[in-house]
Amino acid sequence: MLSLKRLLDRSLTAQATLAFLLVLGITALIRKGEHPAVWVFQSALYTGVAVVVLAVQRRRAARAAGTDAGGLAELNRKIRHHEVPQASEEQAVMRRLVAEQLGQMERAGKWLPYWLGAMGLVTVGMLVLGAFTGSLAFPLLFTVGTVALCSWVLWMRPRSLDRLRRMRQALRQE
Known part of the structure; x- marks a missing residue:
């Protein structure tokens, strides 16, 4: 569980994959009568928008702090653990x-x-x-x-x- 949490904390790809699967499941529940291709398209669109917003926020925060995305994740972990x-x-x-x-x-x-x-x-x-x-x-x-x-x-x-x-x-x- 700890490795999954660390992977999700550091990897934008892992976050995007998890978000896509969650949105796909919710879309499938809400739009039962539509073709599964519509579910996939909507999930990909929503996930893409969320990933772009998250990437811009991370980039801005990393630039403001003067570090890279990996360093930012490590510093946030240290803040959470009071290190x-x-x-x-x-x-x-x-x-x-x-x-x-x-x-x-x-x-x-x-x-x-x-x-x-x-x-x-x-x-x-x-x-x-x-x-x-x-x-x-x-x-x-x-x-x-x-x-x-x-x-x-x-x-x-x-x-x-x-x-x-x-x-x-x-x-x-x-």
């Missing part, structure tokens, strides 16, 4: 990465209530449309997914902020 690097140049890279991530999270925090409100409105709209059309299966599935995503964001955000602030404090002490 302060021993080498001074690695500490400098870690400081830049922590400052970048904290800045992003604090800027995103200003928009979080609006984002959650928009997700709630979309979810209510989907439920209303499902009630009018008589098909509540997809709207209920969407609602459960949206509630799970929003709950996960609200649960992880304080933990991530605390982890980054503690790492910033530990790097200042070094």
Whole structure:
């Protein structure tokens, strides 16, 4: 399990493969009456868009920190495990990465209530449309997914902020 987690942490290809398979399964469940080629095409399209967005984010974060994608994954692992690097140049890279991530999270925090409100409105709209059309299966599935995503964001955000602030404090002490 640990090797799978490390593989998914480091490899964009492994993440893309897993995402493609998950999206393919969900698409097959939702669109049972369509040809399987449509499932594959939609899954490939959605996965491609997600991979491009993720690659751009990783590249920007690696450039801001002054390291490559592998180094970025290793530094993020050290942040999660509260490990302060021993080498001074690695500490400098870690400081830049922590400052970048904290800045992003604090800027995103200003928009979080609006984002959650928009997700709630979309979810209510989907439920209303499902009630009018008589098909509540997809709207209920969407609602459960949206509630799970929003709950996960609200649960992880304080933990991530605390982890980054503690790492910033530990790097200042070094």
